[in-house]
Amino acid sequence: MADFDGLHQVRLSPGDEQDALALSRDVGWNQLAADWTHFIQEGLTIGLRDRSGRLVATSAALPYDGPFGFVSMVIVTPAMRRRGLASALVRICADDLRARGLVPVLDATEQGQPxxxxxxxxxxxxxxxxQRDGEGSMPALRPGPATDAQAIAHLDAQAFGAARPALLRAFLSRPDTIAISTADTGFALLRRGRRAWQAGPVVSTSEDGAIHLISQLPLGDAPLFIDVPQGWQKIGAWLAARGFAVQRRFARMAFERRAPFGAPDRLFATAGPEYG
Ligand SMILES: CC(C)(COP(=O)(O)OP(=O)(O)OC[C@H]1O[C@@H](n2cnc3c(N)ncnc32)[C@H](O)[C@@H]1OP(=O)(O)O)[C@@H](O)C(=O)NCCC(=O)NCCS
Known part of the structure; x- marks a missing residue:
């Protein structure tokens, strides 16, 4: 990679979560330390440290079991932007996925897209x-119906286009994750984030089925995000009627491939831009 005077490239390893979390917190993102742990354990997570050792930029490559993997957590501290750091880190992560025979895919913010x-x-x-702003109190957690992790992973793989059983197991093993599933046709997850709860993925065979699943999640009155592909207008209307508003937009982008993977007609909410 190019020489960025005074910065050195590192591969993040267990123990680096708090440094990485400081960076994602500074840009207002929702990840927990547990999310950084997942990227570090399951993928290639790289960073740039300055002379004092401070982490100033990150990027991660997360391989999935299927035709593609995810590039994620692309963050550059404000004082270091417009010097080509993000471009260099993204190239390393995309190359890592390509070397594994996977198409690099990512979810871009408006800032990241160019x-x-x-x-x-x-x-x-x-x-x-x-996004729904809330009072800050968490949803009343109640155990969801018994969930079949394997069935959820299978439904997710069909809709998303690649299998990610390790990620779903990680979500389901967190003590406050809620999963709602309907026999062999769909599921919805709700997990804790740093700033807000995140609903998703939501997979179903119809938009009405998806609304039914979302309505069964204990949404409480805490801040909450749900990332819904454009076109699902009934879901948008349902959310707007419950005080949600569109906070920002993301683009799912793939390296030289315009056709979506999986079954977009079954995907009603993503797992969030860091995982797709
Ligand atoms: C997006 C982000 C990672 C870019 O980091 P960066 O190191 O400044 O990016 P680069 O210097 O590699 O940018 C490469 C090129 O992309 C374009 N670009 C970068 N940021 C841009 C912006 N905000 N608006 C328009 N073009 C932009 C430019 O053409 C730039 O090249 P140039 O400055 O030589 O013209 C950084 O702004 C950031 O951390 N933002 C907050 C977190 C975020 O949104 N991350 C992206 C998640 S998808």
Whole structure:
């Protein structure tokens, strides 16, 4: 990689979570230390440290079991932007996935999209982040119906286009994750984030089925995000009627591939832009 005077590239390892969390917290993102642990354990997570050892930039490559893997957690501290750091880190992560025979895919913020377009990424579809501000109190947690992790992983793989059983196991093993599932047709997850709860993925065979699943989640009155592909207008209307508003938009982008993976007609909310 190019020489960025005074910065050195590192592969993040267990123990680096708090440094990485400081960076994602500074840009207002929702990840927990547990999310960084997942990227570090399951993928290639790289960073740049300055002379004092401070982590100033990150990027991660997360391979999935299928035709693609995810590039994620692309963050550059504000004082170091517009020097090509993100471009260099993204290239390393995309190369890592390509070397494994996987198409690099990512979910771009508006700020990130120009960086990725220059490297050959093209949009597949867009989705809206619906946000509900809350009082800060967490949803009343009640045990969901018994969930079959394998069935959930199977449904997720069909809709998403690649299998990610380790990620779903990690979500389900967190003590406050809620899973709602309907026999062999769909499921919805709700997990804790740093700033807000995150609903998703939501997989179903119909938009009405998806609304039914979402309505069964204990949404409480805490801050909550749900990332819904554009076009699901009934879900948008349902969320708007419950005080949600679109906070920002993301583009699902893939390296030189415009056709979406999986079954977009079954995907009603993503797992969030860090996982797709
Ligand atoms: C997006 C982000 C990672 C870019 O980091 P960076 O190191 O500044 O990016 P680069 O210097 O590699 O940018 C490469 C090129 O992309 C384009 N670009 C980068 N940021 C841009 C912006 N905000 N608006 C328009 N173009 C932009 C530029 O053309 C730039 O090249 P140039 O400055 O030589 O013209 C950084 O702004 C950031 O951390 N933002 C907050 C977190 C975020 O949104 N991450 C992206 C998640 S998908």
């Amino acid at each position: 960086v990725y377009e220059k490297q050959g990424f093209v949009p597949q579809f867009r989705y809206d982040r619906w």
